[in-house]
Amino acid sequence: MNNTTPRTDPRVLRTRELLKDAVVELMEEMNVQKISVNRIAERAKINRVTFYLHYKDIPDMLEKMADEMVEDITKVVNSEDAGNSEPGEHEDWPVLENLLKYIAANARFYKTVLASRRSSIFSDRLFNLIADMIAARVEKKERPADASTVAIQKDVAVWYGSAALIGTIIAWLRNDMPYTPQYLAKQITSLRHQ
Numbered sequence: 001m002n003n004t005t006p007r008t009d010p011r012v013l014r015t016r017e018l019l020k021d022a023v024v025e026l027m028e029e030m031n032v033q034k035i036s037v038n039r040i041a042e043r044a045k046i047n048r049v050t051f052y053l054h055y056k057d058i059p060d061m062l063e064k065m066a067d068e069m070v071e072d073i074t075k076v077v078n079s080e081d082a083g084n085s086e087p088g089e090h091e092d093w094p095v096l097e098n099l100l101k102y103i104a105a106n107a108r109f110y111k112t113v114l115a116s117r118r119s120s121i122f123s124d125r126l127f128n129l130i131a132d133m134i135a136a137r138v139e140k141k142e143r144p145a146d147a148s149t150v151a152i153q154k155d156v157a158v159w160y161g162s163a164a165l166i167g168t169i170i171a172w173l174r175n176d177m178p179y180t181p182q183y184l185a186k187q188i189t190s191l192r193h194q
């Protein structure tokens with residue numbers, strides 16, 4: 001018995017990529033509420049019926065694009081390269097650096113869906129993903145017995161960390177990525193440990 005996962009037809013992948021590119025282009029030009037299936041099909045140079053073979057409607061397409069974004073970021077964050085750091089003060093640096101490199105490599109998409117304020121579905125999904133990652137890290141950390149600082153609620157730490165990281169990434173994108181992913185990762189990690 002063959003236990004391999006079924007391969008998606010390359011034509012299907014190409015069509016979905018054309019549709020995704022068309023939506024990103026249109027989101028650069030107008031609010032997502034003004035985008036129609038006809039406009040997407042025209043921009044992608046496909047038949048309108050072809051759109052409906054892949055998606056129910058535009059919200060369904062955006063949902064699937066957001067799911068794909070979360071899946072891709074999860075793969076990047078959990079990749080072997082991200083886990084090769086020495087335990088210690090800067091153990092988050094390689095993970096963050098890989099994430100920023102991935103975002104930089106796909107800057108047009110992320111600049112449009114995160115930094116343009118056209119649709120909140122992408123930033124909401126990214127916030128939830130990062131919040132889950134931060135929550136897992138907060139749970140792993142043990143508070144020293146002699147900690148004299150005010151105890152910080154887990155949910156407050158997660159909200160703050162997620163919002164700060166996403167806000168920094170969005171500002172970085174809006175300012176045309178003036179720092180390299182490596183430098184920004186080091187800065188964010190250093191800031192967190194001060």
